[in-house]
Amino acid sequence: MLYMRSISDDRTSRAIIRDESLRLFAVNGPGTVTVRQIAAAAGVSPALVVHHFGSKEGLHQEVDQYVLDVFEAMLGELTGESGAELLDPKSGASSLSEAFARHLPDGSPVPAYVRRLLLSDTDAGRLLFRRLYDLSRSALDGLAAAGLAAPGQDPAVRAAFLLANDLALFLLRDRLTEVLGTDPLSADGMARWAPEMLSIYAGGLNATPPQPQGEAP
Amino acid sequence: MLYMRSISDDRTSRAIIRDESLRLFAVNGPGTVTVRQIAAAAGVSPALVVHHFGSKEGLHQEVDQYVLDVFEAMLGELTGESGAELLDPKSGASSLSEAFARHLPDGSPVPAYVRRLLLSDTDAGRLLFRRLYDLSRSALDGLAAAGLAAPGQDPAVRAAFLLANDLALFLLRDRLTEVLGTDPLSADGMARWAPEMLSIYAGGLNATPPQPQGEAP
DNA sequence: ACACCGACTGAACGATTGTTTAGCATGCTG
DNA sequence: CAGCATGCTAAACAATCGTTCAGTCGGTGT
Numbered sequence: 001m002l003y004m005r006s007i008s009d010d011r012t013s014r015a016i017i018r019d020e021s022l023r024l025f026a027v028n029g030p031g032t033v034t035v036r037q038i039a040a041a042a043g044v045s046p047a048l049v050v051h052h053f054g055s056k057e058g059l060h061q062e063v064d065q066y067v068l069d070v071f072e073a074m075l076g077e078l079t080g081e082s083g084a085e086l087l088d089p090k091s092g093a094s095s096l097s098e099a100f101a102r103h104l105p106d107g108s109p110v111p112a113y114v115r116r117l118l119l120s121d122t123d124a125g126r127l128l129f130r131r132l133y134d135l136s137r138s139a140l141d142g143l144a145a146a147g148l149a150a151p152g153q154d155p156a157v158r159a160a161f162l163l164a165n166d167l168a169l170f171l172l173r174d175r176l177t178e179v180l181g182t183d184p185l186s187a188d189g190m191a192r193w194a195p196e197m198l199s200i201y202a203g204g205l206n207a208t209p210p211q212p213q214g215e216a217p
Numbered sequence: 218m219l220y221m222r223s224i225s226d227d228r229t230s231r232a233i234i235r236d237e238s239l240r241l242f243a244v245n246g247p248g249t250v251t252v253r254q255i256a257a258a259a260g261v262s263p264a265l266v267v268h269h270f271g272s273k274e275g276l277h278q279e280v281d282q283y284v285l286d287v288f289e290a291m292l293g294e295l296t297g298e299s300g301a302e303l304l305d306p307k308s309g310a311s312s313l314s315e316a317f318a319r320h321l322p323d324g325s326p327v328p329a330y331v332r333r334l335l336l337s338d339t340d341a342g343r344l345l346f347r348r349l350y351d352l353s354r355s356a357l358d359g360l361a362a363a364g365l366a367a368p369g370q371d372p373a374v375r376a377a378f379l380l381a382n383d384l385a386l387f388l389l390r391d392r393l394t395e396v397l398g399t400d401p402l403s404a405d406g407m408a409r410w411a412p413e414m415l416s417i418y419a420g421g422l423n424a425t426p427p428q429p430q431g432e433a434p
Numbered sequence: 435a436c437a438c439c440g441a442c443t444g445a446a447c448g449a450t451t452g453t454t455t456a457g458c459a460t461g462c463t464g
Numbered sequence: 465c466a467g468c469a470t471g472c473t474a475a476a477c478a479a480t481c482g483t484t485c486a487g488t489c490g491g492t493g494t
Binding site for chain 2: 441443444
């Protein structure tokens with residue numbers, strides 16, 4: 001933990017405070033983290049935290065907005081590179097959660113924070129979920145237009161079902177890692193998870209897809 | 218809020234404290250709920266809470282164990298009435314989450330508490346999830362033995378996938394209610410959700426099942 | 435009758451909470 | 465140079481936290 005920021009950290013103290021509180025909020029929840037903990041993690045005095053953000057609540061809101069922005073920027077990259085193929089079984093990124101994990105640095109606290117937001121009964125969380133739902137709807141529309149999936153009797157529910165399943169992987173990641181022995185969002189884990197998921201999405205629980213091994217180039 | 222327990226409440230003060238803290242923990246999280254809030258909700262002094270449970274942490278552990286017991290008792294009823302048919306597409310209760318909601322009184326705080334446990338990175342949460350996972354495995358085994366579903370290339374992952382999807386409905390209930398306009402765990406909502414889910418599980422995203430309307434008795 | 439015990443409370447304990455205040459540097463601007 | 469905002473801290477603020485303590489009350493056993 002020593003020398004974390006001692007050598008050439010060109011972030012302003014304000015940015016450091018924001019980053020450190022983002023990290024602490026993601027791990028422990030905004031309610032239980034104290035201003036003094038944040039100040040200590042950022043290497044400043046508690047008074048400076050209030051000086052820059054007005055109050056702990058002000059800091060909380062700014063961190064929320066910051067995460068929302070990061071998330072939105074990441075969505076921009078995703079739709080930019082793969083269009084409506086986010087849920088496309090043929091694409092490499094077969095899961096929104098997996099793409100999410102791929103587009104952020106390894107130790108980033110943002111995923112944990114987003115997880116907390118999604119489950120948090122706040123406007124920020126509602127906004128986030130609504131955004132993902134709209135994305136899921138348009139992705140399903142794209143698949144339907146391409147003949148890759150049927151819109152179903154109730155497209156709204158079908159899109160919600162696919163989104164919920166995708167997010168479940170993200171929300172229950174740690175629990176699934178425990179019972180499976182592999183992090184389902186890691187490369188190895190995805191290699192186990194994706195075929196099973198795609199098989200069900202392709203033909204249901206009874207389908208027996210051809211053995212995917214030994215395919216000619 | 219008046220007269221909540223004023224007329225013939227034969228619970229002991231200890232039980233009232235436990236119930237009220239269960240309710241408050243479920244809503245706000247154990248970390249942010251204060252002993253004084255619990256005492257006020259139970260209509261007793263803060264000192265009595267400590268007198269009965271040793272400390273706030275002691276109370277917390279006892280409530281955890283209590284919820285675990287309630288949950289286990291409910292699982293007993295479920296497996297007693299429907300055996301391995303918990304995930305059976307043909308059974309009326311097509312979702313574990315839905316059965317969960319059905320077997321508890323309407324305003325019960327237990328589901329919200331269980332939700333918090335499942336997401337909480339505690340031994341109690343791990344225990345709970347492991348229990349559900351084992352149930353999902355045996356349910357999948359049962360379906361496979363009955364020829365109703367293939368075990369898949371990786372049965373462990375397939376069981377985890379089905380469980381995660383089921384729990385997603387439970388974890389994201391409020392968010393799904395917002396975007397769908399219907400609580401997916403209510404009777405009306407399940408009538409929309411179940412056919413879509415069963416259709417995908419039966420034949421994948423491309424299947425077009427026969428219109429289920431106008432069927433002769 | 436007395437002693438005892440468990441349920442229970444009011445008041446206080448020290449620790450910790452978010453926030454305020456006064457003041458010290460530093461650097462820019464006139 | 466003076467003036468003034470900016471970044472920042474040490475110290476203290478009242479409020480609230482979990483917990484402790486002394487003591488009251490109602491019953492139960494002897």
